Amino acid sequence: MERIMKCLEQIRQRTDFVPETALVLGSGLGELADLVEPAAVIEYGELNGFPVSTVPGHRGRFVLGYLEATPVVVMQGRVHYYEGYTMQDVVLPVRLMGQLGAKKLFLTNAAGGIQEEMQCGDLMLIRDHISCFVPNPLIGPNRNALGERFPDMSQVYDPALMQVIRSSAEELDIDLREGVYLQLTGPSYETPAEIRMCRMLGADAVGMSTAVEAVAARHMGMRICGLSLITNLAAGISETPLSHEEVKQAGQQAGAKFTALVRNAVSKMREV
Numbered sequence: 588m589e590r591i592m593k594c595l596e597q598i599r600q601r602t603d604f605v606p607e608t609a610l611v612l613g614s615g616l617g618e619l620a621d622l623v624e625p626a627a628v629i630e631y632g633e634l635n636g637f638p639v640s641t642v643p644g645h646r647g648r649f650v651l652g653y654l655e656a657t658p659v660v661v662m663q664g665r666v667h668y669y670e671g672y673t674m675q676d677v678v679l680p681v682r683l684m685g686q687l688g689a690k691k692l693f694l695t696n697a698a699g700g701i702q703e704e705m706q707c708g709d710l711m712l713i714r715d716h717i718s719c720f721v722p723n724p725l726i727g728p729n730r731n732a733l734g735e736r737f738p739d740m741s742q743v744y745d746p747a748l749m750q751v752i753r754s755s756a757e758e759l760d761i762d763l764r765e766g767v768y769l770q771l772t773g774p775s776y777e778t779p780a781e782i783r784m785c786r787m788l789g790a791d792a793v794g795m796s797t798a799v800e801a802v803a804a805r806h807m808g809m810r811i812c813g814l815s816l817i818t819n820l821a822a823g824i825s826e827t828p829l830s831h832e833e834v835k836q837a838g839q840q841a842g843a844k845f846t847a848l849v850r851n852a853v854s855k856m857r858e859v
Contacts, residue, residue, distance in 0.1 A: 588730045590636045591679060595686050597634050602627035604651045606660035608853055609689035609809075611681070611800060613665065613696035616816060617646050619846050620663040625652040637683075638676040640664040651687075655854035660684050667796055668721060669774040678724040678803035682733060685807045691748065691856060692804045693849065694813040698768065698792040699777070699821035701785055707820065708841045709764050710848065711792055712752055713744055713813030717769040718798035725806055734806035743805050747859040748812035755851040761844055766791025768815055770798035782821040793821055812856075814849070816841055 604626040612619055629649045631639045640647035646663040653659065662684070668677050681692065700709065729736040756763035769785050771777065773795030777785070785793050792815045801811050818841075 588732060591682050591686055594634045594637050594679070594683050598627075598629060598649075598683075598687065601629060602651060605658065605688040606651060606684070607658045607689065608691040608693060608856060609660050609662070609681070609684035609687075610654075610693045610849070610853070611662045611665055611695060611797075613796065613816070614642070615697055615818065616695055616842070616845060617663045618842055619849055620646070620650045620661045622846065622850065623650045623652040623654050623659060623661055625650055627651045638666040638672050638679060640666055641670050642667065655850050657853050657857055659853065660687055660689055665796055665800075667774075668772055668799070669795060674722045674724045674799060675727070678800055681800045681804050682807065685804065685809055689809070691810045692801075692812075693853065693856075694797050694800055694811065695845075695849070696768075696794050696797045696813075696815050697818040698794040698815040699782075699819050700792055700817040701782060701821050702764070702766065702791050705764065705792075705817050705820065707817060708844075709817040710756070710761065710841075710845065711764040711766050711768075711815040711817060712749060713768045713797070713815060714749065714765050715744065715767045716798040716801060716813075717767060717788060717790055718802060720769070720771050721799055724799045724803045734808060738806045740802065740805060743801050744812055745810040748810055748856060751855045751859055752812060752814065752848070752852045755848055755855060759847055759851060761848055763848075764791070764817075768797060768813065769793045771795060777821060785821075792817060814845075816845055
């Protein structure tokens with residue numbers, strides 16, 4: 588909590604901007620932040636005690652400003668558990684955005700598709716997640732200023748926000764899949780046997796982020812929605828070897844569709 592408040596103080600020395608919605612942009616999806624009318628841009632490295640992104644495709648900065656007239660704070664790149672950070676480091680940015688005033692959290696990621704009918708470039712609305720393969724970010728002393736000790740997780744993803752994304756996709760004539768996202772630690776991609784396990788558990792897409800951020804945000808009482816861009820078919824489904832370069836390229840190719848959907852949805856979320 589002390590680190591969060593120190594980072595908050597450093598941001599407040601730069602700007603008094605208060606966002607309504609926080610967005611986390613995953614691998615290859617950071618260009619959306621360039622469409623924000625900025626009130627302030629803050630590099631992660633400028634904040635003492637803040638974890639810094641080390642993964643290619645993650646710019647590593649906060650953009651505060653207006654997206655379609657909505658006050659937002661955008662994470663242009665996130666930090667991951669596999670980078671060697673603690674889980675408390677991984678969720679610190681989400682907690683910080685909540686302390687900045689954001690009440691809604693829009694999570695995005697690049698994910699491997701497990702549904703056999705999925706194709707690269709598909710967008711999947713996250714209805715639920717499986718996070719039991721990574722450490723729970725709430726382990727340790729509870730900070731009552733953030734939330735209660737045993738928060739309910741029966742409905743992490745907000746039904747009204749999910750419906751906004753569905754209606755935006757329909758309005759824009761974008762095919763939208765829905766499913767369960769499963770987070771593993773990475774950084775290695777999954778084996779075919781692990782993907783078969785994930786499918787048996789009910790997962791539709793798999794990745795290395797997002798679920799723990801959602802848990803931390805739900806602990807704080809934030810309203811959450813999530814969107815996965817299927818950038819590759821998971822191991823054992825596709826004969827193509829998996830690579831991070833493939834993930835970035837798929838994000839760039841689907842960028843227009845992804846950007847249009849998020850912009851439309853964020854604008855409509857002001858009404859719910």
